[in-house]
Every structure is written in structure tokens, then in C-alpha cells.
Amino acid sequence: MYNPILAKSFSHYERKTFGWCAFVVMLIVVFSSCMVFKNHLYPQSANGDAMNLQLSIKASAEDMFVIKDTTLLKKLETEKKDAEPMCNVLEPLSDYCETKGDIRVQGNSSTIFVVSSHDFNFSAENNSWIIQPYPRKGNAGAMSSVKSWTVKLVQDGEKIPKCSVYHGYPAVLFSLGGYSGNHFHDFSDLLVPIFSNSRYFNSEVHFLATDYKSWWIGKYRTLLNNMSKNKILDIDNENEVQCFPSVTTGLKSHKEFGIDSSKFPNRVSMRDFRQFLRSSLSLNRVESIKMNDDIVTRPRLLIMSRKKSRILLNEDDVRQMAEDIGYEVVLAEANLSTNLTKFAQIVNSCDVIMGVHGAGLTNMAFLPNNAVLIQLVPLGAMDYLAKRDFGDPAGEMNIKYLDYKIGVNESSLVEQYPLNHKVFKDPSSFFRKGWGVFRAIYLDKQNYDSFFARSFSKHEQKKLGIGAFVSCFILAATFCFLFKPEIRHFRVDFEIEQEKQICNVLHPRADLCEMKGDIRIHGNSSTIFFVSIDEGKNNSWNIRPYARKGDDRAMGSVTNLIVKKVHISQQIPICTRNYTVPAVVFSTKGYAGNHFHDFSDVLIPLFQTSRRFNGEVQFLITNKMPWWIKKFKPVLQRLSKYEAIDIDKEKDVLCFPSMTIGLKANKELSINTSESSYSMLDFTKFLKSTYSLKRKFAVRLKKDQRRKNKPRLLIISRSRTRRFTNIEAIVTLAKSLGFKVGVEETRENLVQVAKKVNSFDVLMGVHGAGLTNMVFLPENASVIQIVGLGMEWVSKQDFEIPAMDMNLKYLGYKISVNESSLIQQYPLEHHVLKDPPGNMISPKGWASYRKVYLDQQDVKIDVNRFRGTLLKALELLTS
Template identity: 35%
Template sequence: MGSSDVRTVSMDNSIRTDDRILKSAGVTLTATIVFWLREPIGGALCGARKAEPTAMANVKEVSVTLTGSAEAAPACAINHSVPAVVFAHGGYMGNYFHDFADSIVPLYRHIVEKLTMYEIIDLDKNDRVLCYPHVFVGLHSHDDLKVDPARTPNGYSTADYAEFIRMAYSFERESAIRMGEQAGKKPRLLLIARKGTRKFTSVKEIDRMAEELSYEVVVADAKFEANVSEYAATVNSCDVMLDVHGSGLNNFFFLPTNAVVIQVVPLGNLEGMAKDDYGDPPMAAKLHYLQYTISQEESTLSERYPRDDPVFRDPDSIHKLGWLAMANIYMKKQNVKIDLNRWERRRRRRRRKAAAGDDRPPSSSLLFVSRSAGGGGKMASRLRLTRNANQPRRFRFVLLILGCLVVTVTFLVVSKPQALVLPKLGFTPSLPPPPSDHDVVNGDDHGIEGAAGSESNNFPSLGEESLQEEKKEKVADSTPKEDTSIHELTEESGARSDDLNSNQDELHDRLTLPTVSNYTIDDRTQADGEKSQAPERKPLCDVSDGRADICEMDGDIRISGSSSSVVLMESPRTEETEIWHVHPYPRKGDEGCLKGVRKLAVKASSEAPRCTVNHDAPAVVFSTGGYTGNLFHDYSDLLVPLFLTARPFDGEVKLVVTDSKSWWITKYLLVLQKLSKYPVIDLDVDKEVHCFKQVTVGLRAHNEFHIDPKRSPNGYTMIDFAKFMRSAFSSERETLLNIEDLAARKPRLLIVGRKQSRVITNTKEIVEMAEELGYEVVVDEADAGSDLARVARTVNSCDVMMGVHGTGLTSSVLLPPNAILIQIVPWGRLELKATQDYGNPAKEMGLGYLEYSIAIEESSLTEKYPRDHPVFTDPLSFHNRGYHVMRATFMDDQNVKLDVRKFKEVLWKALEHLIQ
């Protein structure tokens, strides 16, 4: 009875159902099921919506009783030798969505004649005692309109259910039209014309336009009282279904495999609900899916409400009023009037271009390519789509229809059961990437400095967290009467461990304690007892951010490497000296990391060393200590924060580095030269006193490998950062090639290799399979010791990049926009971490993202542990024992042997996204 959706009871032995006794006793229950044991186990509601009182009000409760007395049970009137399934036909029946979601889908295994060879027994009309050897009370139900293979017998899926439905109605079509094989035959478009709300107000215009695009159009209304068999046959004869969000879309189950479902989403922030209800289920049923959200001008709500009404301006406020209020406005009062004028304007432009010799349709061209022996492989035999470079990012409806034709026939020829969602939807919902852990240089070594046996040894390790009190100190000054305030910006959660790997990796799974500033200015009491007010001045340093402290100064600023100080000169009359101690590395609160970072004294004072070098450009001061050498941290701790802090100066800035590592500067020199027109100043070896008019100490940093546009200068995004990185390495590809070009050039697949843990042990088999699919395959290791310029060229030349979870995936920043990143997630409940570390950043950089979680059989852990070990039965117990235990088990001690057949589907899906 553990499901949140439905309560079920399964019984074996002698079970009896009796409605007669209950009626004679005046009991309101429908039936009693008696099992020969001892005590009552309560009631069961025989519907698939146990947590919804409105639905359950129309469902009678069944009492399930266990008894050990034969006399307590009524005598059998009819004995059955087959099992029974007891369910209710109340609830929300009569709504297409709920007919499928609540009744037909849950009854999958056992639509009437196809589920049972026997007549249905109506318990409401039956007055005899029925006896069975096995009974199910209630229906198994997963998500709405979906079947979860992991929770079903024999691994049944939504695709299996759709196949069962087509078989139940003896449909002739199992697959949609193949344009290249059925010359002269038009694809059929089913336009569902609703009679109530959310209907198209321009059905005839849409019909005419679709026919001009070579569709054969069928207009039908999905009436509930219609003959389901006839309507289902109509749906099955079509290749594309188009409807506004509503229960009529449930008929997608009748469509043939590889058909396309187009859902038009009304105004009102309904995209998430629409995709959950009618986007994900069709994809699970091996259909393709397109979603179009209407604009304000395309909603009839504009005829009811003024433009500044919250209905348009703040839809979320309507949602907060509850489901009924939201549905009453956005579901019951809204129709859709598609804007066709824009299509007409584009058509006129196309006619003018056609007269000039360009006869392509407005947004794309179709062409058929014959299979040839030379080059192109399977890709050359596919129908190909060329996207217009000037195509607007937001499709109006008519352009969508045209795109649907192109995408539909393309997918139908490819004939792969994966879904395509418009760019507006992305691949998956994005979550903000919180901190996560990462292995050191692909998990194999300690990086360049570790391999050399130097520089890395000064990094202590992390372990148990402890909070240290903030330290205060008084600094003696030449004027005894002057007060000095000291600010320690180093309140840290410190710890100990054994190795550098732990030091660098545990960071993401630990809480970072914010620094509490003790910034104070003591008021001085004058002889008359009144306090003199010190001039108000903004503190030098901002300590409000949880990840990094930033000190910004304007004026006469002097930096002395020998004294580790940054001084803002003030008037000699100033009685106060303000001092802050800062680690210019964005790992605030991480003691183990910051012990490898030089502390700088940032102060405002009337005394400072004399300038020996004057600069006109401003300066940014930062450290290359900490976790440098780990590819992920090179990006997350330095390159992304440097982009946020230095890029706004457009090269007119000088980079001042402490804890400098020559190999790191050399490795990322092209990036540093893109940020600054000047040589890097090494504060550790430079004996000069450098004077600037503007200085920033520390780097701005947001979440791991992430940029928040609301907090970044100029509204920078991860897309901007990726573009910047590609330009730094003079990468040639800023966009993917059109699918048309794949006939001449195969799509390139990069497999990121690893040396030790999380190695793909059957890489050779994956390469062979990928090549059979038409990929050109490249295997490379993108570790920290690599020639980054070479890695950049390799990555940028590829269309798809795949690898097991690890730092090598950070190089995805160098992929061209719209390329695909495939992350393979090892066994051990690491999906959330994998998505946060590399999935969300990939999507934020404008990449497509696919994730593949391996099964137990694909993990090398099966060679070390029995199948009933908690490693397999309870992976979360290892997480609960601490990060080090989890990492040692699932990350450092696991390799991957991919199921070639299963992973082939992932590479197919990547090809389909490339077509998009």
C-alpha cells in the first residue's frame, strides 16, 4: 500500500467477494473480500488517485478483511480458477485524460477483450459470493499516462502499452509514413478541433496553410461519446497530431510509432504542466514531440483583460490563487487565434526570392539524397534538413507547422523512437548548480605540480568541519592615540585528511561558512563628552558573498609584494586605519584550500611605501594557488571568476598574481592574453611597489562552473563565457554544420578517455558501433596536463562529446553551440550530482545535454561485491557515511562497461538533436 497514487492489495489462497451480505446489513461498502487469516487490514479505495478527495468521493470503498474462521466467511456461490482484478469506474471517468491515466493504463497487463477472456463482473449488480484463488484490489499506477519499466512486471514500458492499444484495435499501421519510400503519398495531419474552450479560432486558415505545405489534413473533434474504434482508426491513419493543450491529446496512443505530436500551449505559464501531461508520455511511447507556446497576441484573453492586467503581467499570481482560479482563467476562458499574417509576409518575401532564383521555403529546404558508396554513410541516405541562418528564434505558429513538416519527414526517415523538443524547451529542466566534488585531474593524479613533486605538497587536506573563532588583533601604529580596526576575513570551517585528492574533492559536499566581519570604527569621545563622527566611507571589502570576498578601491593604491599589502592612501588627518586580511581565491571558508593561498593585507592608511612603478590601467589581484591543476577547479575557481572580474575592462586591466605557478600561467596564457593586453605581474617575485588608480583584490564567483546573469557585469552568461573561451583559442567553429552538410562530413564524436577510475573498458566496441551509425570517432584525454590549445581544437571540431562523470567533461566549454554533451553516470545514485556538475552548465552554455545512467550489469562493482550487497541494494547508505566513503566506493573504485545495444539509442538520440 506504499504508492502515493494508489492503494493496492494482492492476496492468494481462498478469497471470497460478497455484495449481498453488505446490502442486507445496510452497509454502504461495495464488497467484502475475505482471506483465511486473522485480523482486519483496513479499507482500500479501488481507484488510481488515492490522495485526491474529489476523485475518491465518486469511488466506493472496498473492505479487505483477514479472518481465520471459515464460519465468518459467506459460502461460495461461484468458484473461479483464474485471478480477479477489482477496480472502480468512478472518479474522473468521462475525461479522456483520466480514462487513459486512471483506468486503461493501470489495467495494462490484465481495453476489455484484450485484457481478459472473460466477461466483466459488475459488483454493483452482482449479489452472489464469488471465490478466487488470487485477487488484486486496486490498480497499479505510475505517473500519469506513463508506465515505469523499473516498477512493472517483465519491464513493461509506455511503448509496450501503446503497442498493446494498437493491437487491441487491430490497426494496420505500426509505423508512420516514410517519405522516401512512399513517393506521391502525403503525410496526414490530424487537426483536433475542440468545441469548448482552448479551441483554434482559425481552423480553416490553418487547414489551408497546411495543405499548401503538402499535408493531407484531417479535422476531427475528439468527442467522448464518439465511436472510439472509428476515431482511433482515424488517428492511426495520421502521421502528425496537432491540438491545444487538453484531453484530446490523449489519443496519441493510437498514433503509429515515430509519428509527431504537436502541442499548442495556451497563455499562462502552462509550459511545465503541458510537457508533463502530453510531452513526456508521447516521447516514452516512441513518438516525437513538438511544443509551441502562444504569445499574448494569440490569446483571446486579450479581448477580456487590459494589457497590464496580472493575467498577462504576472501569471504566477493567478496560479497562487489555486487550481480552480487558474483553470477558470487560463483553461476555461481562453481560445487560440494563431497569427497567420506573419506567414503571409514571409511567403511574399519568398516569392520575391524565388523570382531571383532562390526557391527554398521560408525557413527550410527539403531534399532527398540517394545512398552512395562513397562517404556520408548512413547519414547520406537520410532526408536532410537545412536550417535558414536567419530563422527567428521564436517560431510563430505557421512557421512551426512548416518546421513540423520538415522535422516530421526527417525523423520518419531516420525512424528512431526518440523525441525532439523545440529549442524553447531545452532538453531538461534546469536546476541551479550547487557545489559538487571533483576528482584531481580526471581522478588519476595530482596534476602537473603533483607529478613534479613540487608546489602541490603545500596543500593541506580537508576532513571534519570545525568552526574557528574570528581572530582580532591590534596593530601598533606610530601615533599612540590612533585606534586601528583589524578585519580577519578567514573564518573557516577547517579540517584534516590524508591526501590531496580528498582535499580538492570534499569541498563540494561541505558547507561553506560565511565570514562575519568585525568591521568597526570606534567613536572618539571629546572633552565635552560629545562624539566626533568619522567621515562615512564605504568599507574597502565586501564580505557579504558566501563564496568570495571582494575588495574594490579607487584612488592612490600601492601594492607591495614583499609586504603582502595593498594600501589605499588616505589623508594624514585620518585617525583610523582600516585593515582587512584577504585570501584572493574564491573558496571562502575552505581552510584546507586557503592554506595554499597567500593572505594579503588590504588597508586604508596614511602611510605606505613609495611608488616605484606607476600604472594607468586598473589591476585585478588573485591567487593561482588552491585547487589549480584540477581541470574543473581551473574553470570553476579561476577562469570563470576571472572572466566575470576582468572581462568588463576589455583588455585594459593588469593581472597581478600571487602563489604563481609558471606552468599554470603558460597553460592558460592564451586566455590571460585575451583578458589583458599586458604581461602578468608576479607579486611573489616582483620587488617593486606598483601604484594603481583602481584595484580589485579577489575574484567574483557565483556557484560552481556557473554564471548568474543577474549578478554579473553586463549581464554575462555561460554562453558568453563559452564564446570567450572559443575566441581565446581561435576556434574555427562557432556553429554546428547544417544537417545537409552531413552527407559530405560525418558528425564527429569525441569519447573522453580516462586512465584509472571510471574507465570505459569496452571503448573499442563503442567506437565500432558509433562508426556503424555514421559517426567519425575521436578518442582523447582532456586532462590538466594536456596541451590545451590542441585539446581546444579537438573538442571544437566535434559535434558530440561523451564521457564518464569527471573533470574531462569540463572541456565541453570548447564545443560549438548546439553541440551535444553525453554524460555517463556511474552506479551509486550519482545522477543529481552529475547533472549539477556538468549537465546544468552544459545547458547554460547552449549545448544539448543527454545523460545515461549505467545499470548494475554495466558496473565493474559486480566483480567485487555480491548482488545483495548494500552497494547495489542501498547505495544511499554509503552517501550517509560521508563523502570519502561514497567517493572511494562509487568513484575511485568503479569502471564502466557500456551495454552497446542500450547505448546505441543514446547516440541515435544525439543524432536526432543534431538534426534539430
């Protein structure tokens, strides 16, 4: 809590400066006397008039106190501290003013008044300063969008605006104009300078933003909230006069994407900034992987993709080569819509970041210490810029740095200019013509076919050549940085710290056991031993590792595994094969082979259960079906680096440091985020990466371009049950509305299916397994589910809710009785037509329900009635 007298006179940071002296008692008395009569404390008037004081003290700490313009404030305005303006307009990157005393900020006139009670004889030009509070001074392109502020030294008694609101904390004023929105400049021009200029105040500071951009504040709100406990003021739109004990106008900045510690009283550094990022964004990894010859876990390499300029044209080749060397490779692209926290966590999980010179490399700030940055330096004498923007900052951040200079034959410029052109011979001549000219050629027009082009003809490039060798050398060199010979043995993150066992047999969807310690599985006896030093009661559990609990038909074919907790003194099988990675045990029986259940019962639960291991996990499969493994091999290989083991055929005793028996499942064809650290959107992105699906987003139409840029509609046909009986009429209708239509029945080759579906914008079908393929659609695509008679509940659970979880648009078309083939099998008064089930069907009643509503029902769409649904789908695709 604050002493109320002290609080009215001084901000928290000012009170710290008083210190303590030898004559403690005497000084306390003196200070107390001074503070009682301090000019910010209003003594009650002799005539006994009551003070009209409005105080607002909030636990949320928007302000220590706020004083509205009242009798007290009028008294405050008559007694002034000495004004202490200090303005520096000689720094190369930024102008700034630091002012203390009675400081009044009038937002709608862009003026800051520094009120002094002393006479001064400054000339007009020496008592006011024009400050553009953005640290890219001299850059006309950036500064043209930055508002100018006048800092004006005035004498008490002049005609000056009176305070409307008094704040107890200091303020920092900066602009969100300039190059904000560019990731590099967001950090180099704003976040890093804001941090270094405000860290001294320990969040007891107000941020005043001119040229306010709400989307920018929203993107970086987490960081800004940790720098200041107060709401950021859109100062341009403040009609009231805001008064502060001190104001810094502009941001002190001395280097690109860095901090000159010697310029700040608390010697704040870029390492402090990185620690701040880790704390604010919950980045768990402080240190990168440390390796020796006994490599167990592969280092993670993040390749920063670019889609507009400076594109790495042979990205897939680079990725494959890196994986061959021994990296686990992650491809990612950041843009304005990227969630900062999630992307930061992806970067933090990696040990090496690689990319062409550009804003994406700014994300190295999220890397763990001793990680490695590989910068691909473009053609065009870019060495200086590359070193200044990323090479030097990397060193300040405790990140190792490597650069790879692009050769002429690796640049797309070689296809635009002859080799003797001064683009290649004299890049500096273009720089002298101005940044715009230089940028247009060397940054905007240049792409790269790196690593394989140097020194080879087109024919020779098909062979593994010196370019590949060079890249291998660069990538392998990062191992040297990561190599720590003093570490005798590398243990994976799953090292057993203490034994642990949790078995949950109460979840409605799946039984699950998670164990850490000495775990032994004797495959052909279907028994798993959890060896414990605990002398308590021995326990055992029966687990069927398939996520369709309660469905006797599905679970009847799934092997029952016995999980036994045994004391170490008991007779237990001896390990014949030891593993250092965790294991996950699951079944591929049940309804495996049905496309919907393959995903809902196995693949999505397997993703939830194993993704956190980053491939360092061993799959043990009971009821293993080779054809199923082959079909989903790309997914299984992305989740585990090791070949799956058919545990039913294992005669050996396999031993693991931890094991999960069963799969985490909590929602049909989706993930319940309240029970999982992953979401369905995470899963669909994982699939798109696994199957190299190029389309991230569905087409966005403009009303006047619908006919030119036709959206693609895929109709899932069925040949046995729930068929469309008038598919031609539906296709004709869709084409007449402007769709390009495809009709497909689900095929076995999942790679082809995935690429096919991803090329469409709308997926349509009767409720059934084929709609499962919506997992491959690009984001913001639409799903039209034809809801048959009696299918409302299953349609909602199986596809409507999952579609929205996948960030897809959903449209349901409920057929009428006349559109169902059941009308030809039952009289209109029959309960099948008159009273179809609308709620959840019990497992016992499922067979009879399925026989009628799923197996006997076909659909004949009323195209006139359905027209409105297709028009709505077009509307959802229209921007």
C-alpha cells in the first residue's frame, strides 16, 4: 500500500531515489514536514471551504491516482516545480525531449507544455522544440506518416491550458506511424526502444500513443501490458489536458534492433529484452539443445518462408537436405495476422533459424540462448545491411551467427539481366540513386534457387554438386556451435525424474494410463508392468486402447491390455530391449477402415497424445493392420521418427522410461481445447504440412469478379447409401450460379484425396464419412452438409461442430420429407417420417437407427429450395 501523503507528491520511482541516511529519525521528521507542505498537497483553506477532491485508486493500477480539475487542481497550478527540459535533436536515429515538473499534454493540439515558475530569457526558437516521436529520423518515407509534436517551455502566468486529469506516474510519448506493421520495424523502431526507455519505471508509466493503430496495440498487447500497468492512451483523440510529473517525448534509440546499454541509467540490454519476451510470452526453452556424439534428439531447424519477394525457390530441396543431415525441419511464415504468442512458441522450440534477409528473421528474438541464426545474404552488396540488421543483433542476443552469401547463379536476377550488367558489376551505383531504386531491384525482384545452382549448368544441377556441399557445410557447422564435448551424455526431455502413474477409466470416450518410471511390456501376453518401489497395494487395470468406449461393436475387436503395478521385489520379466524415448500404445481395430472413424477414433487422438514429443516417441500398435499403416504412413511418420512396432508379435520384453496406454480423445472429429493443449486448427495445419497442401485459404471473391474467378465446389458422391439421386440437376444448378463443380467419391489414395480437396473452396455431401475430408480444405472454405431425415443430432456432432473448430464456414441443409427416399418405403403417418429421432441415440438403439435412417435413405434435392443454400455459400466466399 502507498502512504497517501507520499503518493500525492511523488511517483513510485521518484520515492525510491530519496534513499536513507545516517540521521534516520531526524531526516524522517524533516522529509515528513516537507511532504506535508509539498506543493502537490493542498492545505485546507482558512475559510474552512472543503476540498472538492476526486480520487480513483484502482486495483488494476490504471493509475495510482487521478485528480479531476477541481479546487485542489487550481491550487496545484499556482505552485510550480522547476521545469527541467532536456531535448536532444542531435542523435542520428531519433529526437527526444525529457521533461520534469509540471508537464501538460494537450493531445488535440499536439503540444506539450513545460510550465516553469522561474523567469527565463530564451528566444522563441530556444524555448520550443518540434519532435516527431519515431526513431527513424532522416527517413522521409517513414517520417512522413509521423505526427509532429511541439514541446514548449512556458512561464507560469502565461495563457496555458489548465490540467483536466493529473497522473501520478511519468509518461512516454511515441508514434505508431512510420513503418509499423513491418515485423522488423515493429521491434527495431518500437518494441525494443519502448522497452529500453520504460524499463526503468518497472511498469509504473503511462504510454501515450500518437498516430494510434488499434490493430497494432492488439497484436502486441501482451508485451505492452507487461511494460506498463496502465491503459495506453490514444493521445491524439484526448480532449482533456493530461498532466504528468515527467514526460519523455520520443524514444531514445541508438542502433538497429539493439540497445546501447551505456545510454540508459539501468544499463538495460538486449539480453534483458529477450528475458522479458520469454517471461511475457511463456517461452519455456532458455537454452538450445546441447549435443555430443550420442545424439538422441535431432535439432530443430526453422526455415522462414517468404511468398512475395526474396523467395527460396527450392525450399523443398533445402528441407530434404537438412533432414538428411539430421535436422527436424519446420517451415513457417509470419504475417500481420500471425498470432504472436503461438509463433513465438514455435520459434522457441527450434535450435536453428534460417532465412533470406528480411523481416522474418526478426523472430530470432524468440530463440533460446546459444541457438543459431543462418542468414542468406542477397546479391547486391548487402553485407553491411545484413550484418547491421541481424548479424550484430544476434551477438547481443546470445545467438550464434552464420551468413551464406548468394552467388550470381543462385539469384533470379540472372534471368532478368545479362551477366555484364551493372546490376551485378556495380550494385552500389543503384544504392546511390536512392533506397527506393535499390530496394526495387535487389529486394523486391530477387528470388533464390539456393544451394544447388552455384557453378553448375542446368544438367549438372540435377546431380549432388558443390552447392549442396556448401549448404551441408553451413548446416553441419551449426552442429559445431551446438556441440558441447564436456557434456558426457545427452538425455532426452523424457528423462525419468520419479515414477508416476495415472490411470483414468472414468472418461466417457476412452480409458487411458500414463506412466513414468520403469515400464515393461510383454507384447504377446498383452501385459504391461509398471515396476514400483512403492510397497503399497498392487493394482491392475484393463485397458482397450481405442477411443470408442461404450460401443460394444467397436470395442469387441480391440485387444484388452492388462496394466499391472508391481513391486520391484516381485518376480517380473527382465528387459530384453531398452528404449530411451516414451511409448504410446494404441489399436487400429474397432471401426478402422471407415474414413470418419480413422480420423475421429485414431488419428486425431493420436495427434493429441503424441504431438508434444516432437517425433521422439515409439508407437506400439496392437491389432496392427498393415494396409491401415500404409494408408496413413505420412501422418504416422510425422508424429514418430521410429517405425511402429506390432506389439502383438513381440516375444521380447520392451522397456521404456514412460508410456501412454490408450489415446486422448474428447470430441467427435475434433479436440476439446479445455482438455488439451492442442486445437483442431493445429491438427488441420499439421495435416496440410504433412501432405504439402499449398492452399492455406479459400478464394475471396469480389462481387464483380464472380464469373471470372469461379469458386470450386466439390460434391462428395456415394454409391451405396445416402446417395444423391439427382446429382446432374444439382451440378447444373451450381454451374448456373457460378461454381466450377467437381463430383468425386472418396478414394483410397489419401495423398491424392488431400490434394484434390485442398484445391476446392466448398465441400458438399450427405452426412457420411466422405465429409471427413473437410480436414484438407483451406481455411475459410465452406462445408455444406445435407442433413437427412432423422440425422440432425449426428450431423451436428460429427461435422457441424468440427467444421467450425477447423475455422471453416458451415451450412446445413435439412431435407424435407419429400426429398427423402423413405417416403417411398413408409406411409406419411408412420413414426419413421412423422417422428424421427432428434436427440442422441444410445449405443443399444444405434443398430436399428442406422438400418433405417442411414442405410435405407437416399436423397433427391429440391433444386429450387436448395438454390438459397448455394447462394449463401457464394456470399460466404465474397469479401
